[in-house]
Amino acid sequence: MLNDRKKKILQLIIEDYISTAEPVGSRTIARKYDLGLSPATIRNEMSDLELLGYLEQPHTSAGRVPSAQAYRLYVDSLIEPGALSDNERALINGWFNERRRSLDEIFQSTAKILSRMTQNVSMVLANRDAGARFRYMKFLPLDEHHAILCIITDDGNVDNCVVEIPLGMRPEELDYLAGKVSRLLEGRELSEIDEELLQIIHSNIAEDKLLFTSLVQSLRRLRNKHMEQKVFLGGTKQLLNQPEFRDVERVRNLLGILEEERVVRDLLKSGEDSGLKVTIGSENKFSGIQDCSMVQATYRLNGKIVGTMAVLGPTRMEYGKVISVMDYLHKYLKTMFEHENNK
Amino acid sequence: MLNDRKKKILQLIIEDYISTAEPVGSRTIARKYDLGLSPATIRNEMSDLELLGYLEQPHTSAGRVPSAQAYRLYVDSLIEPGALSDNERALINGWFNERRRSLDEIFQSTAKILSRMTQNVSMVLANRDAGARFRYMKFLPLDEHHAILCIITDDGNVDNCVVEIPLGMRPEELDYLAGKVSRLLEGRELSEIDEELLQIIHSNIAEDKLLFTSLVQSLRRLRNKHMEQKVFLGGTKQLLNQPEFRDVERVRNLLGILEEERVVRDLLKSGEDSGLKVTIGSENKFSGIQDCSMVQATYRLNGKIVGTMAVLGPTRMEYGKVISVMDYLHKYLKTMFEHENNK
DNA sequence: TGTTAGCACTCCAATGATATGAGTGCTAAC
DNA sequence: GTTAGCACTCATATCATTGGAGTGCTAACA
Numbered sequence: 147m148l149n150d151r152k153k154k155i156l157q158l159i160i161e162d163y164i165s166t167a168e169p170v171g172s173r174t175i176a177r178k179y180d181l182g183l184s185p186a187t188i189r190n191e192m193s194d195l196e197l198l199g200y201l202e203q204p205h206t207s208a209g210r211v212p213s214a215q216a217y218r219l220y221v222d223s224l225i226e227p228g229a230l231s232d233n234e235r236a237l238i239n240g241w242f243n244e245r246r247r248s249l250d251e252i253f254q255s256t257a258k259i260l261s262r263m264t265q266n267v268s269m270v271l272a273n274r275d276a277g278a279r280f281r282y283m284k285f286l287p288l289d290e291h292h293a294i295l296c297i298i299t300d301d302g303n304v305d306n307c308v309v310e311i312p313l314g315m316r317p318e319e320l321d322y323l324a325g326k327v328s329r330l331l332e333g334r335e336l337s338e339i340d341e342e343l344l345q346i347i348h349s350n351i352a353e354d355k356l357l358f359t360s361l362v363q364s365l366r367r368l369r370n371k372h373m374e375q376k377v378f379l380g381g382t383k384q385l386l387n388q389p390e391f392r393d394v395e396r397v398r399n400l401l402g403i404l405e406e407e408r409v410v411r412d413l414l415k416s417g418e419d420s421g422l423k424v425t426i427g428s429e430n431k432f433s434g435i436q437d438c439s440m441v442q443a444t445y446r447l448n449g450k451i452v453g454t455m456a457v458l459g460p461t462r463m464e465y466g467k468v469i470s471v472m473d474y475l476h477k478y479l480k481t482m483f484e485h486e487n488n489k
Numbered sequence: 490m491l492n493d494r495k496k497k498i499l500q501l502i503i504e505d506y507i508s509t510a511e512p513v514g515s516r517t518i519a520r521k522y523d524l525g526l527s528p529a530t531i532r533n534e535m536s537d538l539e540l541l542g543y544l545e546q547p548h549t550s551a552g553r554v555p556s557a558q559a560y561r562l563y564v565d566s567l568i569e570p571g572a573l574s575d576n577e578r579a580l581i582n583g584w585f586n587e588r589r590r591s592l593d594e595i596f597q598s599t600a601k602i603l604s605r606m607t608q609n610v611s612m613v614l615a616n617r618d619a620g621a622r623f624r625y626m627k628f629l630p631l632d633e634h635h636a637i638l639c640i641i642t643d644d645g646n647v648d649n650c651v652v653e654i655p656l657g658m659r660p661e662e663l664d665y666l667a668g669k670v671s672r673l674l675e676g677r678e679l680s681e682i683d684e685e686l687l688q689i690i691h692s693n694i695a696e697d698k699l700l701f702t703s704l705v706q707s708l709r710r711l712r713n714k715h716m717e718q719k720v721f722l723g724g725t726k727q728l729l730n731q732p733e734f735r736d737v738e739r740v741r742n743l744l745g746i747l748e749e750e751r752v753v754r755d756l757l758k759s760g761e762d763s764g765l766k767v768t769i770g771s772e773n774k775f776s777g778i779q780d781c782s783m784v785q786a787t788y789r790l791n792g793k794i795v796g797t798m799a800v801l802g803p804t805r806m807e808y809g810k811v812i813s814v815m816d817y818l819h820k821y822l823k824t825m826f827e828h829e830n831n832k
Numbered sequence: 833t834g835t836t837a838g839c840a841c842t843c844c845a846a847t848g849a850t851a852t853g854a855g856t857g858c859t860a861a862c
Numbered sequence: 863g864t865t866a867g868c869a870c871t872c873a874t875a876t877c878a879t880t881g882g883a884g885t886g887c888t889a890a891c892a
Binding site: 281284286294298302304306382386391394397398401405 | 624627629631635637639641645647649651725726729730734735737740741744745748
């Protein structure tokens with residue numbers, strides 16, 4: 147185990163490196179932070195820390211750089227959480243209030259804020275269904291062959307799509323049909339509308355084959371749309387602010403990976419079970435981002451996963467700041483969703 | 490005026506430079522393209538072209554690079570349009586078919602295709618209203634205090650928002666009110682729903698103040714939403730493929746500009762009147778992109794502007810290819826929209 | 833035993849000198 | 863009008879030199 151002094155020195159090295167992105171030398175530590183120790187002493191400690199695997203030297207005459215192991219220790223026990231400043235909080239509130247009309251926009255804002263505050267790429271995976279329940283459906287006539295199917299959920303969301311209807315079907319017939327299906331589905335979560343249930347509807351109301359087929363198709367589509375997990379990215383531009391990404395080639399690699407929605411989705415899903423998860427460097431099993439770190443938080447509402455947000459950046463990341471921001475966003479979103487649900 | 494030989498040489502230089510991004514020397518032209526001329530002759534011609542302002546030399550002992558004036562001539566009279574290959578066409582069709590459920594998705598796909606095909610940043614400005622006409626509106630009851638206002642337009646789109654309703658108002662009353670307002674607005678374009686018209690509605694149906702206020706508010710909001718011009722960006726990542734953007738600083742500058750939706754909107758609007766517009770280098774008056782070129786096309790449907798698409802990249806741009814792609818997309822979208830409208 | 837000053841050593845990064853070569857411009861001959 | 867020949871230019875690559883930041887080690891000190 148490390149004694150207190152070693153821990154303190156390691157912490158200072160990590161924090162210095164995080165803010166300067168330059169290898170840290172013994173003189174720097176002695177000069178910048180008042181430890182009452184000479185560079186030589188610090189040098190000895192650093193030498194020990196290197197042997198223990200916490201520090202690495204890019205080359206003999208450079209300073210030292212924290213290893214993944216050091217960051218791990220830092221995140222697990224050295225970090226001082228530290229709340230956001232009033233200023234930062236005001237900034238976040240301002241950004242959120244800019245636009246927050248729909249759920250999607252809230253998630254988009256979250257991604258944007260996360261990346262702006264942390265100067266890194268952010269990702270938000272939104273589980274859209276979030277336990278919404280079917281309330282009722284209704285047809286709005288459009289023309290002779292088409293009507294709009296509206297589905298209302300208990301959170302006040304409406305979804306619609308155009309369905310084909312048999313020529314000459316009267317509005318009353320449509321209303322009757324809508325009522326019948328509505329009674330079957332009322333109160334169910336959208337995720338419950340599975341193939342089996344659709345089959346039951348089918349056999350229950352086989353009065354009009356054509357309409358029925360298109361109705362079921364539409365229901366299925368709407369259900370899928372609701373179930374669909376959507377990925378929001380933020381701050382891909384911020385990447386360029388990090389000295390680690392001076393090299394265009396590296397930027398391109400990472401952006402290439404982020405472009406694959408499927409990959410991002412898997413990446414985010416991999417950490418869904420734990421509330422807060424920090425993955426450092428090669429701890430991450432996804433290829434292409436093994437020289438990056440990721441901080442990830444999962445949100446639940448009444449036990450259900452609402453979404454996952456993450457910040458991806460170089461291992462040299464302001465872990466403390468990232469975690470504070472996420473924490474604040476978490477609380478913010480929580481009240482927002484709860485309010486939404488009680489409406 | 491330039492004689493044919495000068496034109497031919499200029500064209501070859503431009504095309505060589507476009508494909509290699511390296512200054513073109515006289516030897517290169519003589520070797521690569523069989524003009525039956527020696528490098529010396531070509532050198533003389535190039536010297537003339539430089540005096541005439543068509544070529545520039547980065548430094549004495551480098552080859553020559555086309556000037557903005559040269560690109561202008563190239564675009565205006567040297568370019569050979571050239572259709573897309575079957576392969577490319579199939580690629581585009583495939584990308585479009587991936588997802589094209591909503592208008593927004595079509596525009597997003599357009600941006601994506603545009604950028605993938607041209608290896609440059611693309612922008613699409615969508616005028617959402619596109620001449621849609623009000624058909625009718627309807628209230629869908631939600632709870633005691635709220636209903637969902639649905640507005641159906643003649644292109645089959647539905648828009649909705651939650652409105653507050655007076656406690657205890659019966660569905661029939663809501664239907665009556667909806668019918669009344671519907672009759673007033675039926676057949677009008679959404680853009681026509683201006684403050685004046687809203688006032689008329691107000692004075693016509695003053696039966697219930699509270700409901701009325703929230704109804705008008707919602708109508709206004711929906712109108713604005715429909716009128717809103719939305720910007721879709723594509724291929725900001727492609728930037729990094731262009732040698733002109735090897736320098737991270739330049740990338741950052743441009744991305745910073747593109748991040749400002751307002752700027753992009755203005756940029757696109759500036760070229761709305763002409764069908765196809767090519768702006769080369771400093772011809773563009775917007776600061777920050779004066780070393781870029783932009784190819785822009787505006788789409789109309791029944792005389793109304795539906796949207797504008799543009800490709801932004803280094804002045805060394807495959808103008809011919811870009812124009813062909815836009816042309817194809819134009820036709821593609823046209824049939825798509827027309828089909829949409831006749832549905 | 834822990835701390836520190838001193839000093840030799842390492843090695844990157846910056847600097848400058850030199851060479852290379854692509855490309856031009858000019859002249860004279862065809 | 864075209865072309866071969868040649869001197870000239872200048873960016874880029876290469877290599878040696880230097881300066882400095884940082885380390886490791888040793889010996890002295892508290």
